[in-house]
Amino acid sequence: MTRASRAGGSDGRSDGSGVNVASSEKTARAVIIVPVLTRQPRSSGDEAGQGRPRPMRAPQARLEEAIGLAGAIDLDTVHSEIVTINDPRPATLLGTGKLEEFAAIVKEREAELVFVDHPLTPVQQRNLEKALSAKVLDRTGIILEIFGRRARTREGTLQVDLAHLNYQKGRLVRSWTHLERQRGGAGFLGGPGETQIEADRRILQEKIVKLKRELETVRRTRDLHRSKRRKVPYPIVAIVGYTNAGKSTLFNRMTGAGVLAEDMLFATLDPTLRRVKLPHGTIVILSDTVGFISDLPTHLVAAFRATLEEVVEADLIIHLRDISDPDTIAQAEDVARILHDLGVDAEDERRVLEVWNKVDLLDESTREQMLDRGSGPAVAISAVSGEGVDRLAALVEERIAGALATVQVTLTPEQASEIDWLYRNGEVVKRMDREDGGVTLTVRATAAIRKEIAGRFGGAAQ
Numbered sequence: 001m002t003r004a005s006r007a008g009g010s011d012g013r014s015d016g017s018g019v020n021v022a023s024s025e026k027t028a029r030a031v032i033i034v035p036v037l038t039r040q041p042r043s044s045g046d047e048a049g050q051g052r053p054r055p056m057r058a059p060q061a062r063l064e065e066a067i068g069l070a071g072a073i074d075l076d077t078v079h080s081e082i083v084t085i086n087d088p089r090p091a092t093l094l095g096t097g098k099l100e101e102f103a104a105i106v107k108e109r110e111a112e113l114v115f116v117d118h119p120l121t122p123v124q125q126r127n128l129e130k131a132l133s134a135k136v137l138d139r140t141g142i143i144l145e146i147f148g149r150r151a152r153t154r155e156g157t158l159q160v161d162l163a164h165l166n167y168q169k170g171r172l173v174r175s176w177t178h179l180e181r182q183r184g185g186a187g188f189l190g191g192p193g194e195t196q197i198e199a200d201r202r203i204l205q206e207k208i209v210k211l212k213r214e215l216e217t218v219r220r221t222r223d224l225h226r227s228k229r230r231k232v233p234y235p236i237v238a239i240v241g242y243t244n245a246g247k248s249t250l251f252n253r254m255t256g257a258g259v260l261a262e263d264m265l266f267a268t269l270d271p272t273l274r275r276v277k278l279p280h281g282t283i284v285i286l287s288d289t290v291g292f293i294s295d296l297p298t299h300l301v302a303a304f305r306a307t308l309e310e311v312v313e314a315d316l317i318i319h320l321r322d323i324s325d326p327d328t329i330a331q332a333e334d335v336a337r338i339l340h341d342l343g344v345d346a347e348d349e350r351r352v353l354e355v356w357n358k359v360d361l362l363d364e365s366t367r368e369q370m371l372d373r374g375s376g377p378a379v380a381i382s383a384v385s386g387e388g389v390d391r392l393a394a395l396v397e398e399r400i401a402g403a404l405a406t407v408q409v410t411l412t413p414e415q416a417s418e419i420d421w422l423y424r425n426g427e428v429v430k431r432m433d434r435e436d437g438g439v440t441l442t443v444r445a446t447a448a449i450r451k452e453i454a455g456r457f458g459g460a461a462q
Helices: 059-072 096-109 122-132 139-150 154-169 196-231 247-255 298-303 305-312 328-341 364-371 389-401 413-425 447-460
Strands: 029-037 076-085 113-116 135-137 181-183 192-195 236-241 272-277 283-288 316-322 352-357 378-380 405-411 427-433 439-445
Touching: 029 059, 029 096, 059 076, 059 113, 059 139, 076 096, 096 122, 113 122, 122 135, 135 139, 139 154, 154 196, 236 247, 236 305, 236 328, 247 272, 247 283, 247 316, 247 389, 316 328, 316 389, 352 389, 378 389, 405 413, 405 447, 413 439, 413 447, 439 447
Parallel strands: 029 076, 029 113, 113 135, 236 283, 236 316, 316 352, 352 378
Antiparallel strands: 181 192, 272 283, 405 439, 427 439
């Protein structure tokens, strides 16, 4: 086996241990461990709530989600358990007694993989594999496997590969039982060269640089498409939410598209955009994005920045919640946290519209009560049955109609070079050329572009 293949090329989607989970021909038998730490970590990066504990998630809900994550890559769960941890061990996370207990379960159930639903350090992952005599994946690893299987477009594949290599780089030590130095120089007298681990890190770093370069090309193409949409200009409405909240089902209901929609975590990964005509004729671009999840790995968010820019650029964001899920409040907090990381305030009611989905799964009285609500802070719908979707479309149009307006820009002859920018970023509905060489343009644009016009032209824009 060559060094490059052992280092885990981007096409193999190995997690660094040399075992390819997502592309294995047979279904692997898995043991799922959900550690519950009694001392919850503090949130970080939230200026409004620094020092505030992260939202408590119900252990049973976490267990069900972990089983769902395993099922998303066709793992056969032979045992699952919630483990309370008072004092996490730096070397193994779990205590000695629990390790012995799980080692016996792995051997008895002939499990090939142990999924620990918690971030693991490279050392913890290596030590757990030795103690349990089985392959170990943490939460980040399992999400990467799912993303690797779901990616369909070139952009999605590149983003998954980049995130995977960044994750794998810190875990190369797990792949090696030898760290001898390669001999440098020529003949028999060459001095010590770089270690095998250093060589593999260098190979991975070269691949990472190459992927970033390719992603930059994709990003420029996406920016070009986005600028064309601005020129039309059709407002962007992005659907975001916790994974399996029903985003693709709602997208299909509103657009008539055939996007994959299954009762499965991360059923779709690549963003999809479709043009939609709302009840009173307003045309918008509806965007279906990747689902969010708690503790989404930081480097995954960074790798998917180009995709998530569709959310950042959106004129209106539909935050879709599975209102039938007992853990819906914690899920909403997780979505708000990721939106905050992207620079979006989830509590901005002018830009974020909260929608409660799956009311058809509630009892009859609660369902009718929600569907009969007025405008309120949220809209209740069932994307499957279509209940409440018409009212949602009307509310989206009401929000968007206020975002589309015209602005009059008067340019002097010296500003003639700016005319092209206005044509590229807005829809020029009227043009009047003056005798002095100046021009007055009436431009139809979204609120974001109008704000940019005001900043760019100052008093010349009215």
